[in-house]
Amino acid sequence: MGADQEQRTVRCLVAKVGLDGHDRGAHVISRAFRDAGFEVIYSGLHRAPEEIVQATVQEDVDVLGISILSGAHDTLVPKIIDGLEEYDASGDTLVLVGGIIPDEDEEQLKELGVAEVFGPGAPMQEMIDFVRENVPDRR
């Protein structure tokens, strides 16, 4: 294996933010992404939006997947996206939101820059394919 042989791997941060303690979905997604060959960094529970921004920037992930089942997505997601902008990181990071998101909020999140929203029962393969097809090209 030569020093110049490129080894590109999709990197994802799976993030739990705020007081939301539902972590089954985040674990399921982390494992599925790993099995799909992605590198997954799981934030752990109860993270502040600034922590998610810090992790996204430092880990330079291609994909930020925010898992929210608490209903607080309308305040937490904008905070994270603002933070990413502060570090010029929003442009080439694919932002996904999963969990319990009412249909009427979905549009709003997408206007903020969220690429897609996945709710309960979303097929795993669909999410993996979505990441593969939409992972930002950073060349």
Added chain:
Amino acid sequence: MTDDLVEELLTGKHRALARVITKIENRQPGYREIVSRLHEHTGTADVIGITGSPGAGKSTLVDKMAATYRERGLTVGVIAIDPSSPFTGGAVLGDRIRMGSNVGDMDVFFRSMSARGSLGGLSTATTDAVKALDAFGKDKVIIETVGAGQNEIDIVKMADTVAVLVPPGSGDDVQMLKAGILEIADVFAVNKADLTGADRTVQELREMIQYRQGDVSVDAGHHGPGAGMEDLDKPGEDADGWLPPIVETVANRDEGVDEFLEALADHREYIVSAGRLAERERTRHREEIRTLLREDMSELLEEEIDHRGGLDRYVERVRERETDPYAVSDELLGPLAECVRRTREE
């Protein structure tokens, strides 16, 4: 593009630092030039390696170390290495979960890295990522890796100071230490010192260190366990000039961290004053160059093999006894060797 990135990194832009490390990890086109340009800006960071068995509390301790260094006004970079799952190439990198003490503080730059199925390449990538953090201006750079296997030991060995974490408990841990980790430890931390058996682990470590160093106190009369320990808790003089101190820590409660950092600082002072830092640097660069040469050379060879239609046809001919491995090696390398010799004579 790479010009901008290096400049942005040098002016302290976190995003640029993160992107440089990504390019290093991916071996993306242009990464060599980037690392070459960074080299002259390196050499000021104090590089600390943290290793130990899985779950020993490495990440928890690193988190508390970082917080303590920050209180002292120092900036910190961390590279946490997690082995990757061999089947798919995917991995869940779990070290960051423990980074709870430095919320939103960008001056603690924490980066998770996986082996990506090739441990050899990982050591080059780690060396280069440490350079990026060093050039960025981090005062302390910490490398965390599980001490399982020679490759990971090689990675952590490039640190100026290596700390090995030993949790209390199974004699297995001590066995593992015997298999190569003891030799690289500059400092021992018996982490999870709140658990029963910590005293015993400290004791076992002391005995092992004494045994290894060819204990002087045996000749000087039997001290009993208590007396001998005194010397070993402090860096004492022996044939090598340094005895690894043993510090007890309770990382999740932030206990013993100051003492631990003190021991690391003592070691740092020792290697600087004894001129050993320069020696370590020489060794490190020697390794670095050799590794790079090996990798570059094998890449050139791969190119040549591809050009000739792949290795499989040679393999088949070897199997049919039409040729043999030595002859194949000569055939592939011959023209290269000839070319090198010709240029040398010119």
